Amino acid sequence: MQPMTEQPQxxxxxxxTKGFPGVQALDHVDFTLHAGEIHGLLGENGAGKSTLIKVLTGVFRRDAGTINLEGQEIAARDPADALSLGIGTVYQEVNLLPNLSVAENLFIGRQPHHFGLVRTGEMRRRASELLAGYGLDINVANPLSSYSVAVQQIVAIARAVDLSAKVLILDEPTASLxxxxxxxxxxxxxxxxxRGIGIVFVTHFLDQVYAVCDRIxxxxxxxxxxxxxxxxLPRIELVSMMLGRELAAEALHRNQRPPVSGEPLVAFKDYGKSRLIEPFDLALRPGxxxxxxxxxxxxxxxxxxxxxxxxxADSGQAFVDGKPVRIATPRDAAHLRFGFTPEDRKTEGIxxxxxxxxxxxxxxxxxRGWLHKIPRAKQDEIASRFIKLLDIRTPDAEKPIGLLSGGNQQKALLARWLATEPRFLILDEPTRGIDVGAHAEIIRLIERLCEEGLALLVISSELEEIASYSDRVVVLRDRRHVRELSGDEVSADTIMTTIASHS
Amino acid sequence: MIRRHLPVLITLAVFIVGYLICLAQFPSFASTRVIGNLLTDNAFLGIVAVGMTFVILSGGIDLSVGSVIAFTGVFLAVTIERYGLNPYLAFVLILGLAALFGAGMGFLIHAFQIPAFIVTLAGMFLARGLCFVLTTDSIPINAPAYGQITDIAFALPGGGRLTFIAIVMLLTFAAGIVLAHFTRFGANVYALGGNRTSAELMGVPVGKTTIRIYMLSSLLAALAGIVFSFYTSAGYSLAATGVELDTIAAVVIGGTLLTGGYGTIIGTLVGVLIQGLIQTYITFEGTLSSWWTKIAIGALLFAFIVLQRGLSAASVRSQAK
Incomplete structure (x- = not known):
């Protein structure tokens, strides 16, 4: 029944146990990995997965507890030390050197050499052989950056395994594949x-857990x-283990609100830009x-x-309240009381x-313009109002936003635009990189905002999610709006078949 | 593959075109005399630029090299002329001192995560200040060994001379090329410039490599200082001011990315020669102020930085496809 438990530990x-000031990041955690096992490590953000990995690989020192590898107690001083002990790690953002050749990436620090000189030919030959074992036939003399993330990831895995890894840790390796x-x-x-390697697989994708893991x-x-x-382990049970509560089943169901009627608040006719997006029509009503x-x-x-x-745009016309308007810069848009929370929170948002x-x-x-500074008292009032309203979890409003979790940063970004009392808000991937709990809160927030009469344009990669709160869904393919779904058509299945269909 | 070497190829093209322009106007540019002098006159700049290339490849900067050159000259002049020290012993001493000085800067940069800019700026003031502690005068060096060394030269066909200091520079470049491209240390330098955090995670000895890089840079600056003292036969506290900036310019014009990770030693040689070429042209021209060298270098530097920016943007675009 369970072949993996017959394998040696x-x-x-x-x-x-590992604590940081104010947080107990790991609290008496046990974890057992067997040889020849793919072991999923799951949890919401802040669960302690990253800390566990970092303690294991020597980035952090543990406060208490033991780590045994093949019966020997180990304490890695740093990632290089962990690697020499047999614990290799491959991160989501491939931690290799894009400017070096593939061969150098595989062999840096242990290049074959002769009287202090690296034997490049020998190194390349061995690199090619190594990668051939992974079904990869590439020119190893080329810089790593000339290959796709997927290839880079395989190179990273090949490197870690070749460095005598007994344990291979994969930290969200599939996020960008x-x-x-x-x-x-x-x-x-x-x-x-x-081959008997123990693999720790950290991921957010439940499908992948079920596709490849033996144990979680x-x-x-x-x-x-x-x-x-x-x-x-049934799926629903896994989710409730992660959340610590039963899944709010209705969150995944289709939105049951009656169709919104009335005049559109914003409308775009034949709006497009060559080489960016084909002209499209789009109209949103309040709510x-x-x-x-x-x-x-x-x-x-x-x-x-x-x-x-x-x-x-280089073609078409935009309308607000039925009147033609010009939107040439984000400033124009902000003056029309549009708001936009970008996809990449870290670089474009906060x-x-x-x-x-x-x-x-x-x-x-x-x-308001920088000459009309908002008085401090007013600032404090706005900040505390939104912190309460959106349930941003922070001890106080003066904490640097970078210290908040992803979900709370996202809420603060929403607050930024809500403070301007927008009529039309664009959310690009509002739930990306946010843990499941905060995810549901953002969705509830979206629904509440539209009940208050806001028009919302939401971009999301998660089809169930988008189907759950949208009145209508515009499906895009190859830079073209291919179909607009409304009413009963709005479902993850229809979206998927529309994306997949040829027309 | 072409794109990777494009900066160096462009640098080389600029040099060749520049040389042809000079040649068209002054046919004597083809003589070995001019070529020999080009190498001799820029020997100290070339030597220090090799060290600077390693520093910039690793994503750092070393502003102290000009001061280290001056300090070396003053140290040699004072110890040889005032205290009668054997010149060869003085060379060994100053190279050792400089290596320690560079290692110290590298240690500070690594251990306290202080930007290299700040640490080497402090090093620059420190070394320059120490010059004045030793002496404020320009001290001529008359030791016989100096005469012997400067007399060493290979006669080139056509009347030119390949001087000892030119040979030292060429050997430094050769050693630099081997070090950068055929040793683990070289790979580690590129690794640091590519991504420090990744390099660390991959087990590159970041601290050791950083210390060695700045050690190498100061060591080569001292060697350049020795060469400079052969060239001028004197030690002077105000010598070689601004040389650090000429050096950085030569490295960047030679196709090394200021952000680190990309570049070659051979490119730096061409970068140094371009600077020398402009200088020589202005000397030949006779009517132009030598400041035109700076203006030309400034213009070239702008052009090359814009070019690098364009190339890296283009490579990002081609990746996105």
Whole structure:
């Protein structure tokens, strides 16, 4: 029934404890990995997965507990030391050197050499052989940056395994891969597993957990929730282990609100920009949520940028309240009381060093002009109002926003635009990189906002999610709005078939 | 592959075109005499630029090199002329001192995570200040060994001379090329410039490499200082001011990315020669002020930085496809 438990214990962690000022990141966590096992490590953000990995690989020192590798107690001093002990890690953002050749990336620090000189030919030959074992036939003399993320990831895995890894830790390796690349990766993982390597697989994708893992361990708030063979674990149970509560089933159901009627608040006719997005028609009424769905690169973000004036349209006309308007810059859009929360929170949204208060009032202040400084008392009032309203979890409004969790940063970004009392808000991937709990809160927030008469344009990669709150869904493909779904058509299945259909 | 080497190829093209322009106007540019002098006159700049290339490849900067050159000259002049120290012993001493000085800067940069800019700026003031502690005068060096060394030269066909200091520079470049491209240390330098955090995670000895890089830079600056003292036969506290900036310019014009990770030693040689070429042209021209060198270098530097920016943007675009 459970072949993996017959395998010897490879890695045994007992009572691992690690605290940071104000947070108990790991609290007596046990974790057992067997040889030849793919072990899913799951948990919401802040569960302690990253801390566990970082303690294991020597980035952090543990406060208490033991780590045994093949029966020997180990304490890695740093990642290089962990690697020499046999624990290799591959991170989501491939931590290799893009400017060096593939061969150098594989062999840095242990290049074959002769009287102090690196034998490049020998190194390249061995690199090619090594990668051939992973089904990769590439020119190893080329810089790593000339290959796709998927190839880079395989190189990273090949490197870690070749460095005598007994334990391979994969920290969200699939986040930026497409379906086919994920399959290739899984094939490699299964092969490594059959060679007796123990693999720790950290991911947010439940499908992938079920596709490849033998066993899972769930952490929550730094504590061990449980460790179970995947075959005996129904999906709903796994989710409730992660959340610590039953899944709010209705969150995944279609929105049951009656269709919104009335005159559109904003409308775009034949709006487009050559080489960016084909001309489209789009209209939103007050209180309406329109979803933009499609694969990555299908033109969703491009549509949002055009609508908000980040890109300037070269055809068509925009209307607000039925009157033609010009949206050439984000400033124009803000004056029309549009708001936009970008996809990449960290680089385009938050100003990490500024306080939550300063981040929240940023757009409002910009709208008023810098000469009309918002009085401090007013700032405090706005900040505390939104912190309460959106349930931003922070001890006070003066904390640098960079210290908040992803979900709370997202809420603060929403607050920034809500403070300007917008009529039309564009949310680009509002739930990306946010843990499941905060995810549901953001969705509830979206629904509440539209009940208050706001028009919302929401971009999301998660089809169930987008179907749950949208009145209508525009499906995009290859930089074109291909179909608008409304009423009963709005469902994840229809969106998917529309994306997949040829027309 | 072409794109990777494009900056160096462009630098080389600029040099060749520049040389042809000079040649068209002054046919004597083809003589070995001019070429020999080009190498001799820029020997100290070339040597220090090799060290600077390593520093910039690793994503750092070393502002102290000009001061280290001056200090070396003053140290040699004072110890040899005032205290009668054997010149060769003085060379060994100053190279050792400079290596320690560089290692110290590297240690500060690594251990306290202080930007290299700040640490080497402090090093620059420190070394320059120490010059004045030793002496404020310009001290001529008359030791016989100096005469012997400067007399060493290979006669080139056509009347030119490949001087000892030119040979030292060429050997430094050769050693630099081997070090950068055929040793683990070289790979580690590129690794640091590519991504420090990744390099650390991959087990690159970041601290050791950082210390060695700045040690190498100061060591080569001292070697350049020795060469400079052969060239001028004197030690002077105000010598070689601004050389750090000429050096950085030569490295960047030679195709090394200021952000680190990309570049070659051979490119730096061409960068140094371009500077020398402009200088020589202005000397030949006779009517132009030598400040035109700076103006030309400034214009070139702008052009190259814009070019690098364009190239890296283009490579990002081609990746996105």
């Amino acid at each position: 490879l890695l045994e962690i007992r009572g691992l 497409d379906a086919q690349e994920v399959e290739t990766l899984f094939g490699i993982l299964r092969r490594l597993k059959s 361990t769930v952490l929550r708030n730094g504590r061990l929730v449980g460790s179970r063979p995947i075959a005996e 309406e949520v329109v979803g933009l769905a499609g694969l990555l690169g299908s033109g969703r973000t491009e549509t949002a940028k055009l609508v908000f004036g980040i890109e300037r 100003v990490a060093e500024l306080s939550i208060r300063e981040n929240i009032i940023l757009a409002l202040q910009a709208q």
